[in-house]
Amino acid sequence: MNVTFTVNDESVRIDVEPRRTLADALRDNCDLTGTHLGCEHGVCGACTVLVDGEPVRACLMFAVQAEGCAITTVEGLQHDGALHPLQEAFVDHHGLQCGFCTPGMLLTAVHLLEHNPSPDRRTIREAMSGNICRCTGYQSIVDAVEAAAQRYPPGP
Amino acid sequence: MKPAAFDYVRAGSVEETVSVLAEAAGDAKILAGGQSLVPMMALRLARPTVLVDINRIPDLDAVRRTDGAVEVGALVRHRDLTDQTEHPLLAEAARWIGHTAIRTRGTVAGSIAHADPAAELPVVALATGATATVIGPRGTRIVAADDLFVGPLMTTLADEDLVTAVRFPLPSRWGFAEFARRHGDFALVTAVTAELDDAVRIVLGGIGPVPRRATAAEAVLAAGGTAGDAADAAAQEIDPTGDLHGSAAFRRAIAAEMVRRALAGAGIGQGRA
Numbered sequence: 341m342n343v344t345f346t347v348n349d350e351s352v353r354i355d356v357e358p359r360r361t362l363a364d365a366l367r368d369n370c371d372l373t374g375t376h377l378g379c380e381h382g383v384c385g386a387c388t389v390l391v392d393g394e395p396v397r398a399c400l401m402f403a404v405q406a407e408g409c410a411i412t413t414v415e416g417l418q419h420d421g422a423l424h425p426l427q428e429a430f431v432d433h434h435g436l437q438c439g440f441c442t443p444g445m446l447l448t449a450v451h452l453l454e455h456n457p458s459p460d461r462r463t464i465r466e467a468m469s470g471n472i473c474r475c476t477g478y479q480s481i482v483d484a485v486e487a488a489a490q491r492y493p494p495g496p
Numbered sequence: 497m498k499p500a501a502f503d504y505v506r507a508g509s510v511e512e513t514v515s516v517l518a519e520a521a522g523d524a525k526i527l528a529g530g531q532s533l534v535p536m537m538a539l540r541l542a543r544p545t546v547l548v549d550i551n552r553i554p555d556l557d558a559v560r561r562t563d564g565a566v567e568v569g570a571l572v573r574h575r576d577l578t579d580q581t582e583h584p585l586l587a588e589a590a591r592w593i594g595h596t597a598i599r600t601r602g603t604v605a606g607s608i609a610h611a612d613p614a615a616e617l618p619v620v621a622l623a624t625g626a627t628a629t630v631i632g633p634r635g636t637r638i639v640a641a642d643d644l645f646v647g648p649l650m651t652t653l654a655d656e657d658l659v660t661a662v663r664f665p666l667p668s669r670w671g672f673a674e675f676a677r678r679h680g681d682f683a684l685v686t687a688v689t690a691e692l693d694d695a696v697r698i699v700l701g702g703i704g705p706v707p708r709r710a711t712a713a714e715a716v717l718a719a720g721g722t723a724g725d726a727a728d729a730a731a732q733e734i735d736p737t738g739d740l741h742g743s744a745a746f747r748r749a750i751a752a753e754m755v756r757r758a759l760a761g762a763g764i765g766q767g768r769a
């Protein structure tokens with residue numbers, strides 16, 4: 341089936357089987373391997389992308405469902421080679437080690453800060469609770485989001 | 497690619513959905529938020545040969561205040577519930593469902609139709625005496641929540657049925673309490689109490705195959721008993737099974753405490769009788 345959508349403001353048209361998830365389509369058809377796949381059933385949050393501005397598990401949506409949608413992946417966060425403030429904050433505050441969970445963490449946090457520019461730590465924890473990290477520990481991730489909130493809103 | 501192959505139909509209308517479902521005679525599934533169905537397809541616990549995507553059907557996403565109730569369309573997402581103020585019990589319950597990225601996609605009707613024994617909205621549906629508008633090959637009918645849930649992931653809905661809306665009566669007083677191991681997890685025990693037309697319903701979720709009314713506890717309250725008495729009665733009348741998340745005795749104790757908290761939240765049974 342043909343499907344057309346935009347990824348990071350670029351229009352793409354791909355031909356996929358209906359059973360191909362959006363996550364697989366982004367990785368394999370669009371060569372955007374920043375979207376990671378952990379559990380592939382909605383639990384870990386690694387595959388979280390923004391679809392029309394809303395955080396969505398890309399492993400629980402089929403690519404054919406994205407017809408006409410605007411998708412943002414982690415590759416779309418940097419601007420002209422400069423990291424997004426959240427990405428900088430993750431570096432500065434040791435918000436990642438292996439980086440496997442980081443794309444999902446970043447997009448979840450981007451959505452949070454767009455809707456709530458100055459969240460308290462509790463709100464940050466609540467918003468990030470659907471994203472699992474196996475190495476860093478959540479303190480430094482919360483630190484990073486908190487620090488980025490202070491530099492907002494130079495958004496993506 | 498983990499799911500088995502299927503034909504994809506992007507339905508443009510309720511009528512189209514119903515006719516595709518009828519034609520497939522049980523091999524088709526409705527795809528709403530996909531937050532329960534797609535994981536089941538990834539695990540190949542579900543292998544529909546046709547998937548009818550209802551997400552693009554117009555006019556199914558309204559939250560409407562009607563006479564003494566709030567009616568939500570089939571495409572109202574959990575997030576829309578947390579954002580609305582017409583039905584505070586629904587808003588509170590929806591906050592306990594999963595995480596942000598689950599609530600942006602998952603739908604109210606999908607949750608009711610899926611009937612997970614630990615899900616929040618079926619408990620609210622039973623507690624408020626909700627009714628679903630169902631369209632099938634033989635026309636439209638109204639199904640009460642009391643007649644809907646028959647087992648884990650099992651309802652009285654047929655494979656060809658589409659829920660177009662769910663109507664939740666507005667309780668005059670209500671309380672919601674839940675215990676889960678981690679924030680966003682499915683509930684170990686959910687207790688919801690709702691007062692409608694002066695009758696108080698108490699419903700427990702997570703303690704058995706379907707949400708269950710604690711009728712003995714309701715009777716204790718009706719006879720003037722306290723919330724504490726009702727909570728004890730509820731713990732006695734249920735028959736929870738133990739699993740790796742908690743023993744039967746533990747669930748019984750937690751159920752009593754959740755009933756106590758739900759009644760406290762509602763301000764019901766608080767005076768010394």
Ligand SMILES: Cc1cc2nc3c(=O)[nH]c(=O)nc-3n(C[C@H](O)[C@H](O)[C@H](O)COP(=O)(O)OP(=O)(O)OC[C@H]3O[C@@H](n4cnc5c(N)ncnc54)[C@H](O)[C@@H]3O)c2cc1C
Pocket residue numbers: 381382383525526527528529530531532533534535570592593594595598601602603604605606607609610612614615616617657658659660680681682683
């Ligand atoms: C990580 C994770 C955590 C979760 N945590 C919770 C939680 O804490 N509490 C909770 O309650 N749920 C939880 N869920 C499930 C979530 O609430 C789902 O959104 C919900 O169970 C199903 O709604 P859906 O719209 O996604 O339905 P789908 O997955 O699209 O469909 C589910 C089933 O319902 C049928 N169906 C859907 N819509 C209709 C309709 N209109 N008419 C007839 N049949 C229909 C489908 O055919 C399918 O059989 C979680 C899910 C995930 C992935």
Ligand code: FES
Pocket residue numbers: 376377378379380381382383384385386387388397398399400
């Ligand atoms: S890979 Fe999608 S949530 Fe884990």
Ligand code: FES
Pocket residue numbers: 435436437438439440441442472473474475476
């Ligand atoms: S940085 Fe390794 S999983 Fe989070």
